[in-house]
Amino acid sequence: MKTRILVNPRAGSGAAATRVPAVELSLRERGHVVDLERTRGPGDATRIIREAREEGVDCVVIVGGDGTLNEACQAYLDDQGRLLEGPELAIVPAGTGGDFRKTFDLGTDTAAAVARMDESPGRRVDLGVAEFRDHRGTPTRRAFVNILSFGLGGLTDRVVAGGPKWVGGRVAFFTGALRALFAYQNLPVRLTVDGASCLEAPILNVAIANGRYFGAGMKIAPEADPSDGQFDVVALYDLTRAQGLGLAYKIYRGTHPGSPGVRVATGREIHAAPARSSLEVLIDLDGETPGRLPLDARIIPGALRFRI
Secondary structure (H helix, E strand, C coil): CEEEEEECCCHHHHHHHHHHHHHHHHHHHCCCEEEEEECCCCCHHHHHHHHHHHCCCCEEEEEECHHHHHHHHHHHECCCCCECCCCEEEEEECCCCCHHHHHCCCCCCHHHHHHHHHHCCCEEEEEEEEEEECCCCCEEEEEECCEEEEEHHHHHHHHHHCCCCCCCHHHHHHHHHHHHHHHCCCEEEEEEECCEEEEEEEEEEEEEECCCCECCCECCCCCCCCCCCCEEEEEEECCCHHHHHHHHHHHHHCCCCCCCCEEEEEECEEEEEECCCCCCCEEEECCECCCEEEEEEEEEEEEEEECC
16 A cells, blocks of 8 residues: 655654654555654645645644644645545544544554554545635635534634644643633624524524534533535524533533533535624634634535544
8 A cells, every 4th residue: 555644743742753764664564655744834735635636645644733633634635626536545643623533533642543543444425515704705615524613613723823822732722712702792793504594692602513512621522523425513692701611511412412502413415604794703613713604615525435
């Protein structure tokens, strides 16, 4: 198998870089033809996947976090948002949050990750595609394999990005979410799922989920299945700060569905817009804040093949 290691050396405060020698050695011992590419700046993971496609690479092993994986997934869309086939993907988790792996109950042991990748028959995973406006108002299209959210999550990203990562993923995101919660004001949003009205209310946060976890371990969509061809949409709405804070414990455990102020729906096409165009409702996409509402999201069933 022709295998490429894609590493973000800054992921996990440098943890990703330290894992590369063991990953490379283990793959070679298993008979893989291996080369190595390091990201050096924004967009590099996308470029590396595109080059792997052109060069006939069979599998790309991503050593990094959710942000690196999200950037890699952009290479599977063309300029019109259509699916492009490409190499299989495998994951050696090494990022700050590590939420995507949690849906599949994947640990962080490097040797186990390589063995799993080598022995897996492969699994098809859905890909989300979102269209929205960036912070300059320019129409933007982004793929996502885990969760896109808007509301408090977008503001939390801004706060976490400016804070220390050395304290660990869960602590960094939890403290960031607390700080954002006390600064955030619920904003009225209209939400439709598969063309039908789902919610029109002031929202704390709405998650469009392919995977189950975000925010370094919050089990926001406990029933989400990344291979079922639809999103799980989880809306937190009409909640005070105190109610939102009280719900956090349930969200970490995945027991919040059915609670007051929580609405869950499933569908393939999602539209969300602020009730007034002057309102800024920020989007969260795997730890980044790429833009704001309005947005349209759709799912491409079975778009990617993962060796997990």
